[in-house]
Amino acid sequence: MFRTLPTPDPSEFAGKRVVVTGGSRGIGAAVVQRFLDGGATVVTTARTATDTTPAGAAFIPGDLSSADGVHAFASAALQHLGGVDVVVNNAGAARTHLGGIGTIPDDEWTDALDLNYLSAVRLNNALLPAVREAGAGSVIINISSGSAVLPAGPLAHYGAAKAALNAYGKALASELAPAGIRVTTVMPGNVLTPGADAIRQDFADAMGVDLAATTAAVPLGRPGDPRDIAEAVAYLASDRAQWVTGTTLTVDGGELPTF
Template sequence: MVNNLPPVPPAEFTGRRVIVSGGTRGIGAAIVARFATAGARVVTSARTTAENLPVGAELLLADLATPEGVASFGEQALQRLGGADIMVNAVGLAQPHVGGAGTTPDELWLQALNVNLLSAVRLNRAVLPALKQSPAAAIVLISTADIRTPRPELLHYTSAKAALTHYAKGLAGELGPHGVRVNTVLPGLIRTSAIEAMVAQVATANAVPEAAVWEHITQTPPVPLGSPGRPEDVAELVAFLASERAAWITGTSVSVDGGLAPGW
């Protein structure tokens, strides 16, 4: 069979207006860079200032764990961009509780829900009127592959992300008639500064070397491709789902996890 699909243009997002929540570190930073280098105008959020943002990207300080922070960021982002074509919900917080789910306090549960679920619900609600005016609107939400195999020390986090994935599926059905596509990305073990900090915390709590923790999480279960992924691996999938190359894809969840996802 002849593949008639055109090559991916290097500036495929030229003129597109992109909002990325949590885009100064890890996966979020890679997503911002991917869109900016492909010609998009990007506005992103963080709670603190950041250096070395790519050309074409602008940072707005906001705490997306609060309704007020989300409202302020959404309003300012739309003002700076003059609308929106792509919304990427990348903000996330995975704070392990080594005592397990049975002793996880309410504070961690509420924090996980506010950051990992409600920030996206509130922000999408704020930008939906603008997205409905776009001829090629897309929403991409960053969940986690761990919703399939939740760990006790992160059950509050994975429960919030599971709810996010469920929310995205329902939102896709609602927004399809308006021409707005909604998809979810499920990253597996991605080597980011946040994961490195979590590994250090678990190693200290259990009095074991960090190398032992890395070996455990890459072998339980084993990652078929043998190593953690890169933030850029996730960003590439996000870019595809947000592009016109994925014009007939909505309401799906796609794993980028080195082969861990169970097959059908």
């Protein structure tokens, strides 16, 4: 069971201007709320808001699966914030193909790359002048997935896109380090979110097991809560991690293999 966390310091991110993609529900919503609890001003986006979208954030509807959609959101976010100190690229989704890799249509490979990888590349590029202007201490955090290192055939397109995101994050970190801008990646394991639950249900149905069985192997005894990931993001965005860049932080309850 998820244990209650200490109350965040409401001044931890005071004055920080934060952009979070995919913030309408699940991990993204938890990340948005964590920054709000720390005193940040937050802009977030998704195709539509939900009843779990944090009310304290400015929500800008958008579709980040295209270059035009990314640029439109970036422009609106900068207009609202006047600058940006922290960027969290969380937008992502995939459709399960239980028939295996050969049944994934070409257009879904492209779609997976556009949303799960290129949306981050495009948004970072669009916001980078503002991030540079904010100066040393600015942070970019990309949200990847355990599928990047332990991909399953039915989600190979998603895993490939997230693996690309991991590699890109490392390269960007090296490039931006001389400016004091840190770039890190968070790689969640089995976290309870609406999107991930739908995918796990597909696998459970195919295997003839109940949904709980798909997370039973987590060594710490429970699946992840979105707040587990939000806390990792908060650490990486904070001055406590001022000497951390170019790394991929796995937050998985011990389930994924080490390499």
